[in-house]
Amino acid sequence: MRILHTSDWHLGRSFHREGLLGHQSAFMDHLLDVVTSEKVDVVVVAGDVYDRALPQVDAVRLADETLARLASSRAAVVVSSGNHDSAQRLGFGSRLIDTAGVFLRTDARGVGTPVLLGDEHGEVAFHALPYLDPTAMMEPWSLPVRSHEVVLTEAMRRVRADLATRPGVRSVVLAHAFVAGAAPSESERDISVGGVSRVPTSLFDDIDYVALGHLHGSHTLDERIRYSGSPLAYSFGEADQLKGSWLIDLGGSGVCAAEFVEAPVPRRLARLTGDLETLLTDPRLDIHGHDWLHVTLTDQLRPPQAMERLRRRFEHTLVLSFSPAGALLPTAPQTRATGRRDHDIALDFVRELRGVPASPAESALLLEACDACGDDTDLDTATGVD
Template identity: 70%
Template sequence: MRILHTSDWHLGRSFHREDLLGHQGAFVDHLLEVVDTERVDVVLVSGDVYDRALPHVDAVHLADEAFARLAASRARVVVTSGNHDSAQRLGFGSRLIDAAGVFIRTSAASVGTPVLLEDDHGPVAVHGLPYLDPRSLVEPWQLPARSHQAVMDAAMSRVRADLAGRSARTRSVVMAHAFVAGAEPSDSERDISVGGVSRVATSSFDGIDYVALGHLHGQHTLTGSIRYSGSPLAYSFSEADHQKGSWLVDLDAPGLARAEHVPAPVPRRLARITGEIETLLTDPRLAVHEDAWVQATLTDRVRPLHAMDRLRARFPHTLVLSFQPVGGDRATTPAARTAGRSDHEVTLDFVSALRGAPATPAESALLRDAVDACCEDTDLDVLVGEA
């Protein structure tokens, strides 16, 4: 049986206010091509189909199109909900949709009941575990602790009880949306820790032929049979070095035979550049980043004027700009001497200390107007000694 493991589509998400829906649609096209060319039997989507519990209507339309196209393909589909999804909304109509070969599992009540598939070697039991919130299950499942480890152990005990009653020829696949130890998160994942504890041990999945994980946005191989596919697109600049894609997994009669990473299309690369602004604007080695989404960090001792506009003249897709001056951090609020000085003089000193350069005449005039506007009587803005 050939499996395509993907997760964390986050349909409807933007990237620093850039709309990604077209790029997400291109990934769906790519997914269907892989299903066809690689003769995939089942597609696994391990949670976070949407980016929010109330997704935008365009994101819902894209999900509807994706699942309809997959249902019409040669593959069957198993989908689970993640911590970003609304389990009730994603799971609506799931019993009807099952008949189309798209199996959506969003309820804790379904844990332990697999989607049963068949190939030439016999049955494959796919246990789709939705995101399981320990806070909501600690009482109904009588958990010994309110932790992700406790709720995963309880879920896997149900999975193992089901497998124990099946033929020895039955191979097992588990889908889980969790933070499993041995992998590192990126900046774009939502924190799911409970009481400061979020990790689940890899030993929770001992004995399972393949574990298709979701939640972390980078691809990770924790063991030969336990893997994260990661998200199909980068959702933060911390993912600039990620290779996005899916896992193509083959099961033979004994179990896992191989897993191969299938890269996803990259609609626009990410780049992080650092240096003084003149260097960034003139260094020919940076030409490769001119069409990328750029995060720029300026190291000039004096903060350059109109820095974003100047950077976008060369790197039109610059999205994030920060300052880390060489020789010290000027981001701290400077202390100004106020005794015997006018409010206007204090604000001029503040700007000079913070930026490393005095205010321009135009800025000085603007600051004077601002000071005057804050005073009930503009004549009060005088030296303390003259009052």
């Protein structure tokens, strides 16, 4: 049986206010091409189909089109919900949709009931675990404590109870969790409870393949346990990650081959660091003309209109930060000296922040702002300015 493992589509997500739906649609086209070219039997999606519980209309439309296309393909589809999804909305109509070969598993009450699919070696039990919030599951499952490890331990107990009734049947588990041994990215929503969110790989002992979701980088924890990662980079911290899906061959006795299938990159991400003049003139940076950029300026003084000037060369500059070369670390805030005017304190702040004093026009504007916020809005007696 050939399985294509993907996760964390996050349909409807934006990237620093740039819409990604067109890029996500390109990935869906790629996914369908892989199903056809690689003769995929089952596509598994390990959570976070949508980016938010109430997805935008265009994101729902793309999900609908993708699942309809997959239903018309050669592959069956098994989908579990993630922590970004609304289990009720994603799972709506799942019993009807099952008949099309698309199995949406979002309800915790179904944990322990597999999707059974077969090949020449017999049946494979796909146990798709929806994201299980420890707080929500404490009462219905009578859990002794609130933790991800405890709730997943109970879920896997139910999975194994089912598998015990199916001797010789191979098993695939989909889970949306932070499993020890993998590193998170900055774009993932924290799912920790009391500071503890990791669960051990031992929870999945004796499972033939574990398709994990939640982390946006691909990881191989062992030959049986993998994260596919997200199909697109959703933060600049993911700029160097290779995005794609896992193509898994499940033989008669377990995983016999695994291949990572790279996803298309509609627009690359890059980080540039340097002084503004160099960034605007260095011909070696021409390769980044169409990239989404996070730029860090190292100028001693903040250049005026830096973002506008950068965007004239790099139109997709999205984030601008400053880290002056040789700058001292910030000192602890100074207590206000008795009798000092607000205007003087504001001028000191500007001088410390930029390294140069405020201009006369800026000083006048700051004075006007201080007077407007003070008790006496009529006159600054120290300067005679109304």
